[in-house]
Amino acid sequence: MTKPIKKSIKSAIALSAVAVLGLAGCAESSSEPLVIGSQAYYSNEIVAEVYAQVLEDAGYSVDRQFALGQRDVYVPALLAGEIDIFPEYTGNLLQYFDPEATATAEEDVYQALQAALPAGLTALALSGASDQDSYNVTSDFAMKNSLTSIGDLAGVTGIRLGGAPELAERPYGPTGLLSSYGVTVEFEATGDTTVESLVAGLIDMANVYSADPRIQQLGLVTLTDPQGLFLSSNLVPIASDAVNQEARDLISAVSSAMTAADLVALNVRSVDEQLSSAVIARDWLLSKGLID
Amino acid sequence: MEWAAKNFDFVLELSVTHLLISLVPLVLGSVLAFALVRLTPLKLAGTIGTTFSAIYAIPSLAVFVALPAVIGTSYLGPTNVVIALSIYVAAAMFFSIRDAFSQVSKPTVFIARAQGLSPLQLFVHVELPLAIPGLIAGLRVAAASTVSMASIGAIVGVRNLGYLFLDGFQRKIPEEILTGLFAIFIIGIALDLGLWALGKVLTPWTRRSAQRV
Amino acid sequence: MFSIGELFDWLTDAENWTGRYGLANLFVEHLTLTLVSLAIAGLLAIPIGVAIGQSGRGETLVIAISSASRAIPTMGLMFALVMFMGVEFRQFAVVLALVGIAIPPVLAGAYAGIKSIPIVIREGARAQGMTTLQQIRHVGLPLSASSIAGGFKIAYLQVVSTVVLAPLVGLGGLGFGVIQGLALRDFAQLTGSAVVIVLLSITGERLLAKAQGKLDRRLTQSKINR
Numbered sequence: 001m002t003k004p005i006k007k008s009i010k011s012a013i014a015l016s017a018v019a020v021l022g023l024a025g026c027a028e029s030s031s032e033p034l035v036i037g038s039q040a041y042y043s044n045e046i047v048a049e050v051y052a053q054v055l056e057d058a059g060y061s062v063d064r065q066f067a068l069g070q071r072d073v074y075v076p077a078l079l080a081g082e083i084d085i086f087p088e089y090t091g092n093l094l095q096y097f098d099p100e101a102t103a104t105a106e107e108d109v110y111q112a113l114q115a116a117l118p119a120g121l122t123a124l125a126l127s128g129a130s131d132q133d134s135y136n137v138t139s140d141f142a143m144k145n146s147l148t149s150i151g152d153l154a155g156v157t158g159i160r161l162g163g164a165p166e167l168a169e170r171p172y173g174p175t176g177l178l179s180s181y182g183v184t185v186e187f188e189a190t191g192d193t194t195v196e197s198l199v200a201g202l203i204d205m206a207n208v209y210s211a212d213p214r215i216q217q218l219g220l221v222t223l224t225d226p227q228g229l230f231l232s233s234n235l236v237p238i239a240s241d242a243v244n245q246e247a248r249d250l251i252s253a254v255s256s257a258m259t260a261a262d263l264v265a266l267n268v269r270s271v272d273e274q275l276s277s278a279v280i281a282r283d284w285l286l287s288k289g290l291i292d
Numbered sequence: 293m294e295w296a297a298k299n300f301d302f303v304l305e306l307s308v309t310h311l312l313i314s315l316v317p318l319v320l321g322s323v324l325a326f327a328l329v330r331l332t333p334l335k336l337a338g339t340i341g342t343t344f345s346a347i348y349a350i351p352s353l354a355v356f357v358a359l360p361a362v363i364g365t366s367y368l369g370p371t372n373v374v375i376a377l378s379i380y381v382a383a384a385m386f387f388s389i390r391d392a393f394s395q396v397s398k399p400t401v402f403i404a405r406a407q408g409l410s411p412l413q414l415f416v417h418v419e420l421p422l423a424i425p426g427l428i429a430g431l432r433v434a435a436a437s438t439v440s441m442a443s444i445g446a447i448v449g450v451r452n453l454g455y456l457f458l459d460g461f462q463r464k465i466p467e468e469i470l471t472g473l474f475a476i477f478i479i480g481i482a483l484d485l486g487l488w489a490l491g492k493v494l495t496p497w498t499r500r501s502a503q504r505v
Numbered sequence: 506m507f508s509i510g511e512l513f514d515w516l517t518d519a520e521n522w523t524g525r526y527g528l529a530n531l532f533v534e535h536l537t538l539t540l541v542s543l544a545i546a547g548l549l550a551i552p553i554g555v556a557i558g559q560s561g562r563g564e565t566l567v568i569a570i571s572s573a574s575r576a577i578p579t580m581g582l583m584f585a586l587v588m589f590m591g592v593e594f595r596q597f598a599v600v601l602a603l604v605g606i607a608i609p610p611v612l613a614g615a616y617a618g619i620k621s622i623p624i625v626i627r628e629g630a631r632a633q634g635m636t637t638l639q640q641i642r643h644v645g646l647p648l649s650a651s652s653i654a655g656g657f658k659i660a661y662l663q664v665v666s667t668v669v670l671a672p673l674v675g676l677g678g679l680g681f682g683v684i685q686g687l688a689l690r691d692f693a694q695l696t697g698s699a700v701v702i703v704l705l706s707i708t709g710e711r712l713l714a715k716a717q718g719k720l721d722r723r724l725t726q727s728k729i730n731r
Contacts, residue, residue: 035368037368040447040449040458040462041462042459042462042463065368065369065449066449066451067446067449067451067455067458067459068368068449069447069448069449069687069688070688072688072689072690073367073448073449073687073688073690074367074449076367076690077366077367077368080366080367082366082367082368083368162675164688165672165681165684165685165688166685166688166689168526168685169685169689186525187525187526188675189526189672189675189677189681189685190675191672191673191674191675191684192458192461192462192673192674192675193587193592193595193674193675194675196591196592197592197675200591200592200593202592202593202675270463271463271464271465274294274295274298274463274465274467274468275298276298276299276302278302345707345710346703346707348662349662349665349666349702349703349706349707349710350699350702350703351666351669351680351683351699351702351703352666353669353670353680353683353684353687354669354683354695354696354698354699354702357683357686357687357695358692358695358696358699361692432572433572433575436572436573436575436576437575437576439576439578440575440576440577440578440579441578443578443580443581444578444580444670447687448687453578454578454580454581456581457578457580457581457584460584461584461587461588461673461674464588466585466588466589469581469584469585469588470585472578472581473577473578473581473582473585476576476577476578476581477573477576477577479576480573480575480576480577481573481576484572484576
């Protein structure tokens with residue numbers, strides 16, 4: 001490209017960027033709403049919606065920035081101060097900030113996370129609900145190979161592990177399986193078709209979130225993890241410094257109130273009753289008497 | 293139908309976002325393309341053309357994701373998607389605008405000039421009106437592809453109708469996906485009809501001559 | 506943040522080219538999905554386009570289909586098809602979606618090619634006593650070949666960029682590096698994969714444009730000779 005064009009393209013891009021930013025700027029109200037983010041994961045979005053509604057009920061104005069992809073996508077935005085509140089999972093977030101983390105028990109992970117969080121971010125009250133990565137097989141496959149723990153796979157050859165594309169690079173992915181359990185797997189990026197692929201026999205083992213209702217509905221067997229390949233991962237709200245104490249207390253209260261059974265039940269409503277996250281969140285808050 | 297009925301307001305909200313995220317790039321991209329066509333010397337037109345066809349070959353998803361890192365825009369919000377779509381629109385409209393103006397018949401331009409019209413008058417009263425059918429045709433093509441491409445922005449967190457595809461696929465609700473497809477299709481058709489009507493309004497002489505026949 | 510050097514290192518690292526999700530394998534998958542879909546689209550769209558151009562019936566339908574189809578988001582179409590057909594048949598579902606995208610431009614190319622043949626030539630062929638099939642084989646197809654190649658050129662670009670989304674439904678192709686790179690925020694992988702995709706689409710587009718030019722030249726030359 002010759003220089004003048006490059007220049008004119010650059011300035012044109014800059015111009016349109018300014019125009020867009022100007023438009024976006026107009027939309028913002030003067031009273032600085034609290035920005036609540038969520039992952040591109042329906043269950044996470046329900047929890048974010050719970051936080052949003054409890055804050056709105058207390059008179060805060062809230063800006064919902066939902067479905068922001070995976071951790072590697074939104075954490076930079078969180079660090080840049082573009083998001084104020086995010087529902088997170090202790091183990092996975094700890095592993096994000098400290099890939100060498102050794103804590104595996106619930107409380108230890110929570111402590112380690114608080115230490116590992118960069119300045120400006122705080123972990124609020126831990127929830128009893130956990131939703132973590134887990135390795136699952138069909139009951140037939142478990143029976144045939146007499147599997148209960150991940151380690152039982154060590155003698156089985158040709159295991160195809162399915163999960164999101166990024167699982168290939170995660171510490172608990174193929175490399176972790178080999179180093180912790182001596183299990184060799186062939187990785188298949190099955191994305192959002194992971195559970196169906198397992199049922200259809202396209203893969204032998206699937207990475208499924210432990211609160212996914214389909215584990216029970218389809219009778220999948222979750223392999224135990226005695227070596228702590230997966231860090232225990234409970235729901236925890238992450239807040240930026242922009243969130244005042246009153247708002248923190250409100251969110252901490254709903255976080256503590258949410259039990260493991262609650263979270264699964266919320267997920268079931270989402271996939272079975274096909275309700276929107278707003279409706280599911282509202283019903284739950286009402287049933288717990290957290291809003292009226 | 294049940295899902296769509298239960299979530300009607302939400303779908304409507306997503307549709308409005310979707311429409312805005314398609315319309316803003318259509319305007320910005322066309323203005324950018326117009327400026328490039330009119331302001332760059334003829335010698336460079338070929339280079340710009342090649343650059344634009346190369347840009348068209350870059351997958352949109354890669355552009356959406358890479359923009360904040362490359363030009364330092366915010367990670368959140370529709371800015372990245374709007375900028376990326378504007379560039380695609382500019383790439384498509386560059387060619388349609390160039391062709392639309394080059395198809396204005398030369399004798400007409402010469403006569404107008406001989407009648408003493410200033411360059412601005414010539415542009416406003418002769419060239420622009422005569423180029424409108426070509427411009428509208430180009431815009432219709434650009435609008436349809438922008439509306440469908442915008443849905444990919446959902447992967448980077450822009451809540452438009454593309455969200456229904458990702459969320460519906462995750463929750464295994466076929467109806468949610470179908471609702472998204474239908475809504476985008478409707479927006480596409482509406483924009484197309486709107487542009488078609490705009491073209492008719494802006495070129496009243498084509499209707500008159502048709503009536504005469 | 507990210508530099509050209511990193512991109513270069515990533516692209517020249519042999520490790521990124523080998524294995525199940527290495528660039529070499531992903532490239533082959535990408536190209537295979539593209540070519541298979543284009544071939545099927547050609548088999549379906551060329552006869553229909555030629556028939557419509559030859560008979561002059563159904564023209565409004567062609568125009569309506571080709572403009573309406575642009576507004577159909579391929580991501581949604583792909584998801585819907587995979588869900589309805591089942592994950593076992595995801596290859597077929599994705600190819601079906603791709604064929605759906607490729608048909609309109611090829612159809613339009615074939616139709617426009619036939620339409621652009623001067624009426625004198627078409628009527629001349631008929632006057633010589635050629636059957637409809639002979640007219641298509643000896644006059645219609647050769648004279649519209651360049652326009653059909655033009656249709657394939659547009660279809661190719663659209664299909665190559667849509668295959669990028671295949672990893673979302675558990676298939677491979679070069680989009681894997683874009684989607685994994687997005688999740689891991691690995692910009693070297695992301696841009697490296699994008700560079701290979703761009704090269705694939707530009708090279709293919711150039712080849713098809715060249716073919717189109719060649720067919721065009723043959724056409725004008727044969728006219729002069731006659």
